[in-house]
Amino acid sequence: MAENEWNGLPAQSMEWLQEQLGAAAELASIKPLTGGTSSTLFELDVREKDEIRSYVLRLFHKADWLEKEPDLARHEADSLQFAEQAGLPVPHLIAYDETGEASEVPAVLMTKLSGSVVLQPSNDENWLEGLAASLAHLHKTKPEGFPYEYFSYNNAFLLEKPTWSKVQNDWMRAFYIVAGSRPEAPECFIHRDFHPANVLWENGRVSAIVDWVNACRGPAGIDVGHCRVNLAQLYGTSVANDFLAAYERHAGSSFTYDPYWDLVSLTDTLDGSPVVYPGWKAFGMTGLSNELMRHRLDDYLLSLLDRFDDF
Structure with missing residues (x-):
């Protein structure tokens, strides 16, 4: 898929995303999710062994929020893991980049749940x-x-x-x-x-x-x-x-x-x-x-x- 078809997802974030999903995973589609105001959300459809799986990628782009709480990505990652272990209906954490060094901005990758x-x-x-x-x-x-x-x-x-x-x-x-x-x-x-x-x-x-x-x-x-x-x-x-x-x-x-x-x-x-x-x-x-x-x-x-x- 051409670079201009990735709906605004930064190239560095794309590279990080591919690393987390693995070489065998093929990105079928990426589209922005509506409703987010304090971060940027993308829905990803990924083809793995003839099966399509859906994920959500959150990118923390607001500099003023990150200045107050620089650990936002790790915070959500910890929260998802804690909530899942408690048996709550939450997305499953796949990966996160707390500093944004690898993904350009702090990022959290998680499964997309139905509903x-x-x-x-x-x-x-x-x-x-x-x-x-x-x-x-x-x-x-x-x-x-x-x-x-x-x-x-x-x-x-x-x-x-x-x-x-x-x-x-x-x-x-x-x-x-x-x-x-x-x-x-x-x-x-x-x-x-x-x-x-x-x-x-x-x-x-x-x-x-x-x-x-x-x-x-x-x-x-x-x-x-x-x-x-x-x-x-x-x-x-x-x-x-x-x-x-x-x-x-x-x-x-x-x-x-x-x-x-x-x-x-x-x-x-x-x-x-x-x-x-x-x-x-x-x-x-x-x-x-x-x-x-x-x-x-x-x-x-x-x-x-x-x-x-x-x-």
């Missing part, structure tokens, strides 16, 4: 139940021996009053709460970026959980909160609340809800004025606007502050 992202389910209740059950099952994994620890992305002390919001003083109250003392919570293995666009479905069931770059030891409430803030933006606060109720049913006594982790997850999303996450559009979610994101985040914030009043 697709579903953002417009035909049965909302079953869909939420599937999300919640998968996350509760993930959190049963003991985190002992996993080296990565949870940290928040934003420093609440440095967050400024959001001029885009219609309830700016309420946001300031939220920053004050987040900057206060953290409640005690047991550690478990958490995905750290669990949301509907990182869950694959097949025949109405969850088939895989993908994008393990941020996995770590931490409180279950962070995963729950991150998924809830995504659901609030996608569908509104009521759906986020329905997910919480479903998760609590599946987690049982192992989980004690605390709105603090929801608030941390919400403030972690702040980076200027809220905009529609590009990945949602790539997966066919239309009808969203930046104005709607601002409105829904305000609404969700107020619902969380109401929960603090009840505590």
